[in-house]
Amino acid sequence: AQRVTxxxxxxSVFKGAPVELKCNYSYSGSPELFWxxxxxxxxxxxxxxxxxxxSIKGFTADLNKGETSFHLKKPFAQEEDSxxxxxxxxxxxxxxLTFGSGTQLTxxx
Amino acid sequence: DGGITQSPKYLFRxxxxxxxxxxxxxxxxxxxxxxxxxxxxxxxxxxxxxxxNDFQKGDIAExxxxxxxxxxxxxxxxxxxxxxxxxxxxxxxxxxxxxxANVLTFGAGSRLTVL
Numbered sequence: 001a002q003r004v005t006x007x008x009x010x011x012s013v014f015k016g017a018p019v020e021l022k023c024n025y026s027y028s029g030s031p032e033l034f035w036x037x038x039x040x041x042x043x044x045x046x047x048x049x050x051x052x053x054x055s056i057k058g059f060t061a062d063l064n065k066g067e068t069s070f071h072l073k074k075p076f077a078q079e080e081d082s083x084x085x086x087x088x089x090x091x092x093x094x095x096x097l098t099f100g101s102g103t104q105l106t107x108x109x
Numbered sequence: 110d111g112g113i114t115q116s117p118k119y120l121f122r123x124x125x126x127x128x129x130x131x132x133x134x135x136x137x138x139x140x141x142x143x144x145x146x147x148x149x150x151x152x153x154x155x156x157x158x159x160x161x162n163d164f165q166k167g168d169i170a171e172x173x174x175x176x177x178x179x180x181x182x183x184x185x186x187x188x189x190x191x192x193x194x195x196x197x198x199x200x201x202x203x204x205x206x207x208x209x210a211n212v213l214t215f216g217a218g219s220r221l222t223v224l
Contacts, residue, residue, distance in 0.1 A: 006151075043216065044199065086151060096157050097154075100151055
């Protein structure tokens with residue numbers, strides 16, 4: 001069965017510092033991975049997906065199949081990045097996503 | 110706001126009562142989902158539906174029921190059999206492509222509190 005692990009429930013960094021939110025998955029096939037974000041008083045929304053290989057709001061995430069990881073990174077954190085971040089896995093032809101437990105990021109001034 | 114509408118935003122229920130949460134979408138999405146969001150546990154899938162008149166259990170379906178009589182609507186009933194119903198409930202929808210579910214669009218959520 002597929003599983004997504006986000007080991008950090010809470011993460012605090014100072015503004016301008018690099019930030020990395022960890023995500024590990026378990027799935028034997030070919031995965032598709034996503035990062036979703038929920039800002040305060042806003043809806044949960046897609047941040048980025050690995051197949052797009054894009055940078056959104058300065059965030060990037062690279063799928064590492066050897067380490068089964070999909071860590072989210074940003075070189076210089078901003079206060080507006082403070083939010084709850086969820087990593088999600090779509091396995092094969094699954095019609096639904098499996099979500100991790102989330103990491104609450106706080107960027108301090 | 111558009112796309113997915115959940116109501117009510119807040120709901121209080123006495124123990125032993127069933128309650129129904131509404132979810133409507135105007136995105137013409139094929140699939141709809143109900144998730145439960147608890148602190149420290151992330152999002153857990155309750156039920157999902159890919160087409161009208163069909164739905165499947167997710168990881169935590171016990172104590173819940175759904176219907177999909179219309180493409181636009183996917184109401185969730187929290188029954189008295191649900192042992193710990195106090196939670197934040199999120200509805201989502203997506204297109205279905207050949208490779209499975211596409212990106213999810215979420216509603217604003219409904220917070221249920223059992224008194």
